[in-house]
Amino acid sequence: MSDKRRAEIEAKRAKLAELRKARADRQRAETERRQSDTGGPSIARRDVDDLVNALVGGLSSTSDVTPSSSLPGTPPRPAPNTLSGYSALSISGRLSRQSDVGSDRPSIGTTLVQSVNSATDHVIERTMIPRFVPDLIDVEQELYELPQRERVIYNKEVQTTAVETESPTFREEDIRQQIQRDLEAERNARDDDLEEESIQLEKEIEQEMRELTEEERASILAAPEFLDFVEQSSKILQRALNDGYDYIRDYTIGADSGGDDSEGKRVKRVCAFYDERYGKNRSVTDVDWSPKYPELSIASYNKNPAALNEPDGIVLVWNLHLLERPEFVFHSQSDVLSVTFSPFHSNLVFGGTYSGQILLWDTRSKHLPVLKTPLSAAGHTHPVYAMQMVGTQNAHNLITSSTDGTVCSWLVDMLAQPQETLELVHAGHNKTGEVAITTLDFPDNETTTFWVGTEEGNVYQANRYDRAGAKAGLNQYDIYKGHSGPVMGLNFHPLVGPVDFSDLFLTSSVDWTVKLWRAKSLAKPSTTAHTIAPIYSFDEADDYVYDVKWHPAHPAMFGTVDGSGKFDLWNLNTDTEVPTVSTNVGSGRAINKLEWDRKDGRRAALGGSDGKLYVYDIGDMGIPRESEWTDMQKAVAGIVGGGQTNGVVDGEATRIVAGR
Amino acid sequence: MPPELEQTLSLLSSHRSVLGYLLLSRGHPVCIIRYSGVIFEGEQGKKYASAISKIVESVQAGLEEVNGPDNDGDEVRFMRIRTKRHEIMISPDERYLLAVLHDPAT
Numbered sequence: 001m002s003d004k005r006r007a008e009i010e011a012k013r014a015k016l017a018e019l020r021k022a023r024a025d026r027q028r029a030e031t032e033r034r035q036s037d038t039g040g041p042s043i044a045r046r047d048v049d050d051l052v053n054a055l056v057g058g059l060s061s062t063s064d065v066t067p068s069s070s071l072p073g074t075p076p077r078p079a080p081n082t083l084s085g086y087s088a089l090s091i092s093g094r095l096s097r098q099s100d101v102g103s104d105r106p107s108i109g110t111t112l113v114q115s116v117n118s119a120t121d122h123v124i125e126r127t128m129i130p131r132f133v134p135d136l137i138d139v140e141q142e143l144y145e146l147p148q149r150e151r152v153i154y155n156k157e158v159q160t161t162a163v164e165t166e167s168p169t170f171r172e173e174d175i176r177q178q179i180q181r182d183l184e185a186e187r188n189a190r191d192d193d194l195e196e197e198s199i200q201l202e203k204e205i206e207q208e209m210r211e212l213t214e215e216e217r218a219s220i221l222a223a224p225e226f227l228d229f230v231e232q233s234s235k236i237l238q239r240a241l242n243d244g245y246d247y248i249r250d251y252t253i254g255a256d257s258g259g260d261d262s263e264g265k266r267v268k269r270v271c272a273f274y275d276e277r278y279g280k281n282r283s284v285t286d287v288d289w290s291p292k293y294p295e296l297s298i299a300s301y302n303k304n305p306a307a308l309n310e311p312d313g314i315v316l317v318w319n320l321h322l323l324e325r326p327e328f329v330f331h332s333q334s335d336v337l338s339v340t341f342s343p344f345h346s347n348l349v350f351g352g353t354y355s356g357q358i359l360l361w362d363t364r365s366k367h368l369p370v371l372k373t374p375l376s377a378a379g380h381t382h383p384v385y386a387m388q389m390v391g392t393q394n395a396h397n398l399i400t401s402s403t404d405g406t407v408c409s410w411l412v413d414m415l416a417q418p419q420e421t422l423e424l425v426h427a428g429h430n431k432t433g434e435v436a437i438t439t440l441d442f443p444d445n446e447t448t449t450f451w452v453g454t455e456e457g458n459v460y461q462a463n464r465y466d467r468a469g470a471k472a473g474l475n476q477y478d479i480y481k482g483h484s485g486p487v488m489g490l491n492f493h494p495l496v497g498p499v500d501f502s503d504l505f506l507t508s509s510v511d512w513t514v515k516l517w518r519a520k521s522l523a524k525p526s527t528t529a530h531t532i533a534p535i536y537s538f539d540e541a542d543d544y545v546y547d548v549k550w551h552p553a554h555p556a557m558f559g560t561v562d563g564s565g566k567f568d569l570w571n572l573n574t575d576t577e578v579p580t581v582s583t584n585v586g587s588g589r590a591i592n593k594l595e596w597d598r599k600d601g602r603r604a605a606l607g608g609s610d611g612k613l614y615v616y617d618i619g620d621m622g623i624p625r626e627s628e629w630t631d632m633q634k635a636v637a638g639i640v641g642g643g644q645t646n647g648v649v650d651g652e653a654t655r656i657v658a659g660r
Numbered sequence: 661m662p663p664e665l666e667q668t669l670s671l672l673s674s675h676r677s678v679l680g681y682l683l684l685s686r687g688h689p690v691c692i693i694r695y696s697g698v699i700f701e702g703e704q705g706k707k708y709a710s711a712i713s714k715i716v717e718s719v720q721a722g723l724e725e726v727n728g729p730d731n732d733g734d735e736v737r738f739m740r741i742r743t744k745r746h747e748i749m750i751s752p753d754e755r756y757l758l759a760v761l762h763d764p765a766t
Contacts (some may be wrong), residue, residue: 212685212691212692212693216691217693220685220693221661221662221665221693222662225755226755226756227662227664227665229753229755229756229758230665230668230669230683230756230758231668232751232753233751233752233753233756233758234668234669234671234672234758236737236738236751237672237681237749237751237758237760238671238672238675240738240740240749241675241677241678241749241760241762245764246764246765247742247764248742248744324671324675325668325671
């Protein structure tokens with residue numbers, strides 16, 4: 001049915017086009033004629049004018065009088081000429097109009113009868129007046145010839161002055177204008193006609209908007225492309241809605257100046273990402289920021305024991321502009337313990353799982369991983385708590401470590417088997433030589449040697465390859481001893497600014513402390529067992545300290561998160577005893593992970609054990625001054641030098657040494 | 661109605677400032693697949709639907725005019741129209757159209 005209707009509308013459209021074309025033709029003819037007019041003789045123009053004026057004047061006074069008043073004025077001789085010319089012309093004029101009418105009529109037949117009839121009635125009324133105008137033109141043309149041929153008649157005309165003097169003296173220009181006006185009127189009438197017709201069409205189309213039947217609706221709702229459409233477009237709309245800025249806000253209108261709650265607080269919560277379906281009963285196990293899109297962050301989740309049908313491991317990509325739901329959802333068959341965006345491919349996400357599998361998801365594909373490592377002895381068979389991408393755009397590896405001491409290096413597009421496998425073993429351990437790795441980090445600019453934090457509390461250095469004076473694998477001689485519980489976080493100082501602090505690293509542990517260490521220079525490998533003590537210990541926390549991260553821009557700043565839900569921000573240049581700002585995050589449940597954004601460290605993502613991913617803004621605190629690096633140098637020197645007098649550090653160190 | 665679709669749409673309509681959404685099937689004639697909010701009920705909803713589809717079509721036509729005959733695959737993806745009182749945000753594709761009316765001042 002709608003097809004038929006559409007065909008009708010199409011027919012009407014074609015008709016409109018026809019009308020327009022006819023009008024254009026007529027216009028062209030008109031201009032041509034006018035040109036010929038101007039080219040005509042001008043000798044007796046006055047007489048012609050008079051005659052036409054007489055006609056026009058008659059028209060303007062009473063239309064009935066026009067023919068009768070003009071007839072007596074016309075001389076007898078040229079009368080037949082005039083008539084013949086008149087009739088010929090009028091025929092042509094009528095012809096063109098008839099063609100118009102002819103094209104009007106069929107359109108009436110096709111459009112809705114009632115309404116269009118009224119429209120055409122209207123048109124007829126409108127065109128009544130202009131219809132006289134072509135008659136006027138006709139007469140004018142004929143009369144041009146009349147005086148040109150016989151001047152003798154001039155005298156005769158004089159006799160008819162009485163009639164002529166009655167008519168007002170119009171100039172040719174005026175007539176032309178008059179004609180123009182009339183033409184205009186006609187054209188307008190036609191335009192109105194067209195417009196009305198198109199309005200008609202639209203009205204009809206509108207009327208055709210109807211309710212969907214149940215079957216149609218059901219088939220649309222079930223169509224996969226419809227689901228995709230809703231998924232995508234609702235995301236776009238939600239992002240725009242979360243924009244939250246009123247673009248036409250008028251600042252001249254005085255707004256209520258209610259005091260800002262967050263006034264004076266330097267660390268502000270930006271948002272807390274949580275999804276009821278995916279976050280319930282789960283904890284965030286790791287967080288990361290997208291290297292390419294600063295608004296994207298990622299969080300991995302462990303299993304929800306209450307939901308048997310949901311996948312055990314979940315990875316969610318969150319967008320700061322889309323708070324209600326995750327941008328992407330990735331599934332895993334096992335709890336995901338560590339997650340990282342690939343720094344070189346913004347679409348790729350790596351995850352390490354409890355089962356030991358390494359998974360690779362692609363944001364261009366669906367929920368399931370596009371690549372995964374096999375569960376075999378070639379890779380990991382124990383939980384993978386730590387992973388890091390090292391190298392450059394053209395040559396990079398994913399380094400993963402599991403709690404059985406295995407460290408694997410993978411090519412990102414070849415997860416079938418590791419490129420290298422390293423067993424970290426320590427001869428000094430009783431029963432098993434395993435080193436249970438909980439965390440690992442590479443110093444900046446370093447791709448072959450790394451430091452690992454272990455469950456027993458020691459930190460070790462390990463090499464990926466044989467190098468001068470040292471074998472590949474664990475460095476057995478250097479033991480970074482200081483923590484009395486598992487090391488949860490290890491982070492090297494980032495290589496930024498004029499002074500190099502890249503040998504400093506921080507560790508956090510379940511022994512409620514954060515410790516600052518100086519890595520031993522690799523140039524002089526030890527040949528005998530050697531214990532290295534931390535250079536400082538931060539004992540402020542009164543719970544497990546789950547993570548510690550240097551600020552990416554400020555040399556003296558770092559953040560810690562702990563089991564009581566606190567997010568502490570330290571600045572070594574201002575105070576080494578207490579944090580600069582301490583913030584209670586969320587409901588007081590443990591915060592598992594901390595990650596600074598990759599750009600300027602203005603934001604920190606905090607992964608909570610309540611399943612929420614918090615994002616905090618630290619404002620300007622992360623922007624370092626010129627002097628921060630030299631201040632930091634002094635502060636570190638002070639810490640190291642004052643270490644002898646600092647009871648805490650000294651006591652800590654001696655206690656451990658004594659405990660050996 | 662698939663549950664995830666239901667959830668997505670309820671999430672959208674429960675947004676603080678949203679007055680309602682309109683889910684249309686494009687083409688001739690325009691049909692309302694789903695809507696929420698008092699503002700899109702009954703005749704008013706139909707008026708909105710036809711107005712929105714006309715807006716989208718005219719913008720699409722304008723785009724084609726600007727790009728010439730070799731319209732290099734450009735199409736309307738997202739529109740927000742701010743009126744004094746409300747803002748309407750439209751996300752069309754070839755077959756469907758999702759529009760949300762919200763009050764940015766709330």
